[in-house]
Amino acid sequence: xxxxxxxxxxxxxxxxxxxxxxxxxxxxxxxxxxxxxxxxxxxxxxxxxxxxxxxxxxxxxxxxxxxxxxxxxxxxxxxxxxxxxxxxxxxxxxxxxxxxxxxxxxxxxxxxxx
Ligand code: HEC
Numbered sequence: 540x541x542x543x544x545x546x547x548x549x550x551x552x553x554x555x556x557x558x559x560x561x562x563x564x565x566x567x568x569x570x571x572x573x574x575x576x577x578x579x580x581x582x583x584x585x586x587x588x589x590x591x592x593x594x595x596x597x598x599x600x601x602x603x604x605x606x607x608x609x610x611x612x613x614x615x616x617x618x619x620x621x622x623x624x625x626x627x628x629x630x631x632x633x634x635x636x637x638x639x640x641x642x643x644x645x646x647x648x649x650x651x652x653x
Contacts, residue, residue, distance in 0.1 A: 572597045579627030586614050586624075596632070603629030 572594040574580050587596050590613065601609055607625040610616075616624060 575631045577627050577631065579623040582616075582620060582624055583627060586616070596628070600632050600635035601629065602634050605634070606632075 572592065574584055574593065574597065583596065584593070587593060587610070599609070603625050606628040607621060610624065610628075611621065
């Protein structure tokens, strides 16, 4: 009786131990996203990686003004600092053009029933 109930418990403990280690491994390379050189790089590297991976920053694209709005909701930088960071981000990670629509060849039949 005792033997039977201990096995699932041992498996559960083992999974708990492996789980977080795997998640850590996945975050590793992400957190080291490369930032282009420039005025403001260090500030972005130090402040913006405190809560999330830098890839979240490098994958985004905004205008200078929009960047200011986006990160002002997360960090409280001085006026001078936020001007530098907004300039840096707007220059290096500008608004991305919308991807062009893809037209799939072939005929499509749509029927709408009410
Ligand atoms: C106090 C914590 C904190 C700091 C510091 C921080 N962020 Fe964030 N940020 C968040 C959270 C929370 C999210 C949402 C997380 C998610 O979606 O995984 C987020 C998401 C983002 C996103 C994706 C969402 C969007 O609106 O596009 C961008 C871009 C971003 N942060 C940029 C920055 C930049 C740039 C900095 C540094 C100037 C920064 N963050 C610093 C907490 C923070």
